[in-house]
Amino acid sequence: MENINQQAKELIREHLTFWELAQVNYAALEKVQTRTLEVNGYPVILQFNPERIRSSAAKIDKQSLAARPCFLCEANRPGNQRWIDFGGEYQIMVNPYPIFREHLTIPIRAHQEQRLFSRYKDILSLAEVLTDFIIFYNGPKCGASAPDHMHFQAGNRGFLPLETNWRKARKEVVFSAGQATLFALRDFLQPMFVLVSADKEDSVALFNHLYALLPIRAEEYEPMMNVLVWTEAGQWITCVYPRKKLHPACYYAEGDANILISPATVEMAGVFITPLEKDFRKVTSGDLQQIISETCLSAEEMDQLISKSKSYFL
Template sequence: MNKSVNLDDITISKRALNLSENSSLDEMADALQIQQQGVWPLYNENAEGLKQVKVKTFHYAHCTMKVQFNPARIKSSAAKVDTKSISARKCFLCTDALPPQQKGIPFNDEYLILVNPYPIFPRHLTIPRLEHVPQLIEPYFRDMLELSRALKNYTVFYNGPKCGASAPDHMHFQAGNKGFLPVETEYNKLKDTSDRKLFSNDHLEIFAVSEYQRKFIAIESDDITLLHTAFGWLYELLEQRHQEPEPMLNILSGYENGKWRVLVFPRDKHRPDQYFAEGDENILLSPASVDFGGVCITPQEKDFDKIKASDLTDIFAQVSVNDSYFDELCTAYAKRMVE
């Protein structure tokens, strides 16, 4: 954070949001989005534009996937995230770079909850750390869990620096209203039918899903320290495959009925071949957490019109880890949990 910026100038109070002092963070976040629509034309235009976005749905044997045509997301999908491009631009998540209309809600004196000016969800937040530090999950995973507990009506998500983050130089989370992602509504069935129960006791459950167009490991717990430890062990195993700057992964986290639910999607590739292809073969789709959750974002209408169910199968097969590695990972993780 630029030390010359007064945080009081960019934060907004409950009174300014027309809320009582005992209002929850969920209520504040919802009210912030209404307030920002009233004062920030860019955000209002894109938030209103969500009402007209095109969506189509593909049905597979074990899941549903949606494709959203959202032209405002071109900035994220086409973002240049190489070191040279990052160093040549000003960080748009630092407080001194925020538009004058943009206000936020402080969280734990370490984060600022902001509306995402290019929303995918009806209620979409970006949550950067106040200081300019790299996008890395290991030091801040517990923060993600605390955010999930405070924002009970939201799913909090993390995109790795090479897994969809358009600002890999500045640590941040995002959050969207619960119930939007297909994986949320399909989760219980996946859990009940999974044949990969990796660990279970009174306070911790871990299982894996592979027959879902993309693979993930789910960790559930009512104990934040236990969950943090279980994730750390998984992270260590993933490091054996990718170490720089961190294992390739996307994470979805939610809190409900006194329990956290964390989905970890291991990855093997940032962008699929279609992203770089020429002519008719080109599809500008750069999968991140929302896409892995079942809503794929196409900022170009030509891609939305032509994309097929088989294209999504191929794209996620490329960016996800292969079957052999996932089997090895699940076996090693189950073994690690009982040691």
């Protein structure tokens, strides 16, 4: 188990020698154009990445999902794609449409819906062994392009602005239990929670309490959220982004008002993917701020949730 991190890195290197799709797309990643903007006083990166159009424009309604073969199921994968077994249920694979220079997809074997509640401990276990990676989760209505098949993703450390910038933000302690503390960040890119814990079980207990407090829409089975986890100095760092919307209005707009940015976990963490060059050229800090404000909680909604959280924990 202790070699999983190195095995994952080697898996990527191997695929770049024999899998043409991965070769082409990882080579293209070296040439992607980027711009640095500022939102709420924090730096964010705009990345022009045409290959991500598959994710940004993915149709995830029930009819569309039923009509296509699931690309995460083993039977539908390319014959030369390999993986690393983890924990008896997960399979660590190379993501052939990368955002990171080292990008993994980690599905379960069975075809089951995207749902985090009973699997949060699994993401902690993955972060524990994939020490050079950040593990992340897109909710079924929060950026997952395969919401019908449970999976995580992982990307190399040092790429997402979140990793360092969250420490600079003003934090409020919501609750502490054992070796775990839940913080609220109000003045970051968008309102969010950060759970810091030196104990896995304490982290699970606190996360489950937070999960239970998040609203679930009548037609859904899980609160809208994006989650990232990594380990640092003997602690698990879990960032939870409560969401209220999948797409901003500009995603559906026509003409010059259209901006094809579909915010998922990577965007929440400060890297905005633009698959269309027109958007990469024209997007402003104000556009990104508007996208965040429409898809994430407002300051007032965050205050209400924090108040509710404190009452619940007390």
